[in-house]
Amino acid sequence: MKIKELADEFHVSIRTIKYDLENIRLWLEKQKDQIVQLESKTNLGIWLSGEMRDIKRIRSMLDNEVGTAMLLSQEERSKYIALELLLHKEFVTLNSLAEKMGVSRNTVIGDMQKVERLLQNWRIEMERKVHYGIRAVSSEVNRRLALEYVVQSFLNSNEMSYILQSIIHEHEFPSRVGNVITTFLLERKELEYVCQVVKHIARHIREKSEQYLSDRVLIGVLIRFCVVIQRIKTDNSLAESYTAVAIKAKDHSLYSIFSEESVKLANHLGVGISDTEIGFIWLQSLGNGMYHNEHHHDSYEQSVVTEITAKIINKVSQNLKVTFTDDTELFDSLLAHLTDKLAKYEYGVIDPNPLVAEVIQSYPEMFKCVKQVCSEAFEEINVFLTDPDLAYIVLHFQAAYERRYGRPRFKAIVVCGTGRGTARLLKIRLENEIKSLSVLGYCSVLEIDQVLKMQSIDLVISVLPIDTECPVVVVNSILSQRDIVAIHEALKKICGTQLEYTHETLEKKHGFTESFMLMRRNISFTELPLIESISQDIISKGFQLGMLITTEFKEYLSEQAAAGLMLHILLMVNRLAFGSPYVDFNYSDQPESKRLAELRCKLTNVLGEEHCNIPNSEISAMLRYFS
Numbered sequence: 123m124k125i126k127e128l129a130d131e132f133h134v135s136i137r138t139i140k141y142d143l144e145n146i147r148l149w150l151e152k153q154k155d156q157i158v159q160l161e162s163k164t165n166l167g168i169w170l171s172g173e174m175r176d177i178k179r180i181r182s183m184l185d186n187e188v189g190t191a192m193l194l195s196q197e198e199r200s201k202y203i204a205l206e207l208l209l210h211k212e213f214v215t216l217n218s219l220a221e222k223m224g225v226s227r228n229t230v231i232g233d234m235q236k237v238e239r240l241l242q243n244w245r246i247e248m249e250r251k252v253h254y255g256i257r258a259v260s261s262e263v264n265r266r267l268a269l270e271y272v273v274q275s276f277l278n279s280n281e282m283s284y285i286l287q288s289i290i291h292e293h294e295f296p297s298r299v300g301n302v303i304t305t306f307l308l309e310r311k312e313l314e315y316v317c318q319v320v321k322h323i324a325r326h327i328r329e330k331s332e333q334y335l336s337d338r339v340l341i342g343v344l345i346r347f348c349v350v351i352q353r354i355k356t357d358n359s360l361a362e363s364y365t366a367v368a369i370k371a372k373d374h375s376l377y378s379i380f381s382e383e384s385v386k387l388a389n390h391l392g393v394g395i396s397d398t399e400i401g402f403i404w405l406q407s408l409g410n411g412m413y414h415n416e417h418h419h420d421s422y423e424q425s426v427v428t429e430i431t432a433k434i435i436n437k438v439s440q441n442l443k444v445t446f447t448d449d450t451e452l453f454d455s456l457l458a459h460l461t462d463k464l465a466k467y468e469y470g471v472i473d474p475n476p477l478v479a480e481v482i483q484s485y486p487e488m489f490k491c492v493k494q495v496c497s498e499a500f501e502e503i504n505v506f507l508t509d510p511d512l513a514y515i516v517l518h519f520q521a522a523y524e525r526r527y528g529r530p531r532f533k534a535i536v537v538c539g540t541g542r543g544t545a546r547l548l549k550i551r552l553e554n555e556i557k558s559l560s561v562l563g564y565c566s567v568l569e570i571d572q573v574l575k576m577q578s579i580d581l582v583i584s585v586l587p588i589d590t591e592c593p594v595v596v597v598n599s600i601l602s603q604r605d606i607v608a609i610h611e612a613l614k615k616i617c618g619t620q621l622e623y624t625h626e627t628l629e630k631k632h633g634f635t636e637s638f639m640l641m642r643r644n645i646s647f648t649e650l651p652l653i654e655s656i657s658q659d660i661i662s663k664g665f666q667l668g669m670l671i672t673t674e675f676k677e678y679l680s681e682q683a684a685a686g687l688m689l690h691i692l693l694m695v696n697r698l699a700f701g702s703p704y705v706d707f708n709y710s711d712q713p714e715s716k717r718l719a720e721l722r723c724k725l726t727n728v729l730g731e732e733h734c735n736i737p738n739s740e741i742s743a744m745l746r747y748f749s
Contacts, residue, residue, distance in 0.1 A: 124167040143168065145195070153180070199223050200236040204272050205306045207237070207258040208246075208265055209352075215255035243508055244268040262353070262360055266402075267470050269307075269349045270342075271508070276302050277341070277476040279599050283586040285341055286567055289321050303345075307352040312391060316351070319387045320344045324568060326379045333376075334569045335407070337538075337586075341474045342406045347387070350403055354393050360402060371401040380404040405469050424748065425680040427464060430499050431457045432682055437495040438519060442488070450690045452522040454743045455546060459518060461746065467505055475510035477544060480600045482513070485520055492516050514544075521547040524554050532613055535573055536564040537584035544585075544599055551601045552583065556609060580616055583609060656699070664695035667733065671744070674728050678721070678748040687747040694740050721748055 125143070129136045147160045158172035158180050170177055194202060203219055220227045234256070238248055244267055246260040258265070276299050277285075287293040295303075295313060304310050320343055324335045335343070353359070371377045381400050388395035435453060439446045446452055466473065482489050493512050500507060507515075524547070534552070538545040545564035552559050559581075565573045567586055573579070574592055582594045595612045597605035668691040672684045679687060725741060 123169065127167075150180075194223065196233060196236065199225070200233050200240060201272050201275060203230065203233055204237050204240055205269070205302070207248075207256070208241075208269050208272070209306060209356075211257065211358075213249075213251060213254040213257045218255075240272070241268055243506055244271065262358055263470060265358075266349050266353060266360075267472060270345050270472050273299070273302055273307075273345050273348070274341075274472060274474045274510075277474055278479070279476045279585060282337070282341060282474065282476045285344070286337055286586060289317050289324075289340055289344065290567065292317070292321075303348055307348045312351065313348065315387065315390055316344060316347045319347065319383045323379055323383050326383075327376055328568070330379065331376060334566055334572075337566045337568075338474050339406060342472065343403065345474075346403055346406050347384075350395075350399055351387070351391060351393065354388075354395060354399065355391075359396070360398050369401075371404045372397070374404070376407070377401075377404055380407075405471055424461070425683060426503065427461050428457060428680060428683045428686065428747065430503075431460055432686065433499050434492075434495055434515075437499070438491055441491045441495065444523060446519065446522055448689075449522045450686075450693050452518060453686060454690070454746060455521075456515070456518045457746050459514065463507075463511065463514075464505065473510065473514070475513055477517075477599050478510045478513040480598075481516050482509070484600050485516055488520055488523075489513070489516050492519060517544050517547045521550045524550045532559050532580040532616065533578065534559055534561050534581045534583050535570070535577065535579050536561055537567060537570055537582060537586060537588060538564050538599070548583070548585075548597075548599075548601060552609070555601075555606050556613070558613065559609070581609070581612055660696050660699050661692065664692035667691055667695060671725070671728065675725070675748060683747045687744060690744065690747070694736075694743075698736070698740075718745065721745055 125136055125139050128139045143160065143162075150158055150160055157176040158170055160168065161171045162168040170180075202223065206219060206222065207214060216227050216230050220230045223230065223233075225233075234248070241248075241258065244260065244264045246258050246264060246268055248256055249259050250256050260268070281299050284293065285295070285299065288295045295317065300310075300313065303313055308316065320340060323343065324340060327333055327335060371380075377400075380403060381397075384395055384400045384403060431453060435446050435449075435456065438444075489512065492515050493509075496507055496512060496515060536545050536548050536552075538548060549561040549564070552561050561583070562577060562579070563573075567588060570582065570584075570588060570590060574582075574590065579592055582588070582590060582592045584594055584596055585599045587596055588594060593612055593616065595605075595609050597608065665688075668688040671691065672679060672688055676684070722741060722745060725744065729736060729741075
């Protein structure tokens with residue numbers, strides 16, 4: 123059998139299969155007499171060598187639970203142990219865990235340190251009792267969030283892609299995550315029906331409001347459905363404190379869709395489902411920006427979020443000795459991300475992030491720095507961010523670090539299901555590596571057909587396999603050189619010319635006046651007076667507009683936010699003068715809260731007819747500074 127055939131069958135990358143095969147080879151070597159071996163040869167593939175009776179004996183071992191567990195790494199085994207403890211409120215003996223995992227009792231004792239570190243983020247404590255064993259103690263909601271987090275931790279980019287295909291096209295559910303869900307949460311048929319329900323919810327929302335659920339939200343909703351159904355079946359309901367959430371949820375225009383489909387699912391599975399449980403499922407739509415709760419600001423004032431954003435950027439700049447403080451696009455995107463994140467954090471919404479391992483591996487120094495800075499910044503408001511949360515923040519900084527400007531000729535769209543940070547990094551990396559490419563934005567798999575109708579696109583660059591009439595190149599979420607070459611070849615086919623690559627170079631440090639000399643080195647001496655005049659006009663108009671807005675909205679602006687908004691407006695006027703307005707890389711048109719809509723209306727009125735041509739994307743960016 124060929125390695126590629128295994129990768130296709132199990133919906134994982136060839137690299138993952140090679141890694142797993144090495145684990146299998148090592149495991150076989152540990153077996154008695156080493157009677158069965160894993161062989162491989164170029165152009166032939168891989169096979170097991172040994173007597174047939176011995177191969178059958180190995181297969182018999184793998185057919186039971188213990189045999190399967192023997193192949194788990196310590197990290198995977200720790201996750202399995204965590205799931206066992208989360209699903210049982212009673213004590214579990216270490217011997218029973220050792221038997222299920224196919225390892226010794228001492229190995230489980232060693233694994234428990236990793237398990238406790240994994241679960242302490244969710245305020246879950248381990249209670250030990252002699253002769254009884256160990257059990258996880260926590261509230262029901264924290265237990266559920268931990269279950270979601272552990273299940274999501276089995277995701278990688280390929281798994282996420284195939285889950286989306288399972289939902290959208292009813293393909294077979296990927297084996298790795300599917301096995302975890304069917305082992306601990308639902309039966310296979312129940313999982314298939316949940317996929318259908320999530321597909322129906324996405325379709326009805328699209329038909330009713332022309333909104334698209336993002337890929338992350340689709341997967342988050344699916345996993346939350348699985349957890350909720352399992353908890354209902356085992357008589358573990360949510361506390362009454364979540365009833366208030368359900369009441370608020372009912373006021374939302376799209377809640378009825380979640381309610382109708384949830385009731386259908388519950389009836390099909392023969393269980394009852396309360397409004398509180400439906401509200402808990404519906405909260406996952408926060409990941410799509412569909413529900414901007416006006417009360418979450420009681421805990422996290424926008425001015426506080428603005429100050430934390432500025433503090434993180436300042437600290438990362440100091441620690442890495444890279445100037446991020448003058449990058450308004452980074453400030454805007456990070457402020458938007460953290461505002462959404464804190465709203466989700468308050469209501470227990472967990473974003474799937476299959477890129478966390480890749481981010482840590484690809485940008486170790488950046489990740490270490492961001493983790494340290496965020497730990498200090500968020501400690502003040504009692505917020506703990508997990509590695510998946512931090513990985514998204516790293517992507518925002520990495521995109522800012524790699525941001526360069528070129529002269530684009532080809533228009534591209536990125537299909538990316540893992541969020542704005544990943545999409546923004548892809549955009550910058552693509553435009554950095556290929557001068558002739560302009561990435562207009564990003565969208566999800568469900569949105570691509572609609573986007574192609576709205577925009578004239580030369581090339582679709584996707585992290586997921588998709589079928590569309592426009593040329594498509596499938597790339598990794600963290601762009602590799604092979605991906606660059608593939609895009610290069612695709613563009614060559616479009617225009618038949620050789621494209622130019624750029625190479626990353628570290629920026630040299632220059633003095634204050636020397637940096638201006640470098641800026642104008644390619645400008646003719648005779649043109650300098652004209653350019654100076656244009657520059658003065660831009661600065662003057664930007665300052666006037668900035669004073670108008672900061673004065674009119676001073677009650678909504680902290681001192682730091684007002685300074686940030688002034689800089690943003692100065693750069694906005696400069697962008698508009700040269701025809702490159704700020705672009706919000708999200709095509710989904712999500713509804714705003716009543717308060718935000720009122721602020722937008724007031725800002726539009728303040729701008730008046732004189733500034734009526736300022737794009738909505740710029741207005742949205744300015745609104746993020748208001749508390």
